[in-house]
Amino acid sequence: GQNIDQPTEMTATEGAIVQINCTYQTSGFNGLFWYQQHAGEAPTFLSYNVLDGLEEKGRFSSFLSRSKGYSYLLLKELQMKDSASYLCAVMDSNYQLIWGAGTKLIIKP
Amino acid sequence: EAQVTQNPRYLITVTGKKLTVTCSQNMNHEYMSWYRQDPGLGLRQIYYSMNVEVTDKGDVPEGYKVSRKEKRNFPLILESPSPNQTSLYFCASSLPPGQGSDTQYFGPGTRLTVL
Numbered sequence: 745g746q747n748i749d750q751p752t753e754m755t756a757t758e759g760a761i762v763q764i765n766c767t768y769q770t771s772g773f774n775g776l777f778w779y780q781q782h783a784g785e786a787p788t789f790l791s792y793n794v795l796d797g798l799e800e801k802g803r804f805s806s807f808l809s810r811s812k813g814y815s816y817l818l819l820k821e822l823q824m825k826d827s828a829s830y831l832c833a834v835m836d837s838n839y840q841l842i843w844g845a846g847t848k849l850i851i852k853p
Numbered sequence: 854e855a856q857v858t859q860n861p862r863y864l865i866t867v868t869g870k871k872l873t874v875t876c877s878q879n880m881n882h883e884y885m886s887w888y889r890q891d892p893g894l895g896l897r898q899i900y901y902s903m904n905v906e907v908t909d910k911g912d913v914p915e916g917y918k919v920s921r922k923e924k925r926n927f928p929l930i931l932e933s934p935s936p937n938q939t940s941l942y943f944c945a946s947s948l949p950p951g952q953g954s955d956t957q958y959f960g961p962g963t964r965l966t967v968l
Contacts, residue, residue, distance in 0.1 A: 774950070779957075786959035788959070831896070835950060840898065841957070843896040845895035
């Protein structure tokens with residue numbers, strides 16, 4: 745079966761750096777997405793990786809290793825507003841999105 | 854403003870009473886889909902549509918129907934709702950998958966409670 749694994753919850757301190765990991769096993773691969781979702785709101789797009797390596801976008805970076813079935817989202821200079829759930833999703837060979845259950849990130853002052 | 858709208862945002866209903874949740878997008882996207890989100894389970898796709906008059910089942914289609922008569926609208930129909938369909942529902946749209954810009958744009962969500 746297809747599977748996306750990510751930690752259920754993480755805690756970090758304001759101003760620090762946090763890395764959220766995602767491992768996947770899917771039928772084929774057509775890209776990996778990270779979305780941010782604040783409580784009670786819709787997910788919003790953060791990043792897209794289809795080739796191995798690091799994609800940087802401001803305070804957020806996303807890394808992909810296709811051979812290892814592994815990605816991480818790196819958040820720098822954490823702010824209180826970064827408290828949210830972070831969703832990892834993989835597009836399989838049929839172009840269907842498979843979603844992880846999400847990682848709830850708690851930022852403490 | 855580019856957006857996906859859903860109505861209603863909140864709905865409490867009773868078992869067996871047919872309901873429709875509307876979804877509309879103004880970005881001329883071909884691809885639209887419906888998800889439900891339950892605690893600890895993540896987003897699960899109910900149905901998706903690659904274009905007008907083309908719909909396909911996702912992972913959890915039982916108890917749901919959809920239609921795509923126009924490009925902008927993709928309503929979700931629950932013919933006979935049951936309590937296990939109590940959930941948070943999201944509609945999403947995007948360009949066709951695999952065309953290099955697969956970002957999903959989500960509606961604000963519909964919180965449905967079936968008593």
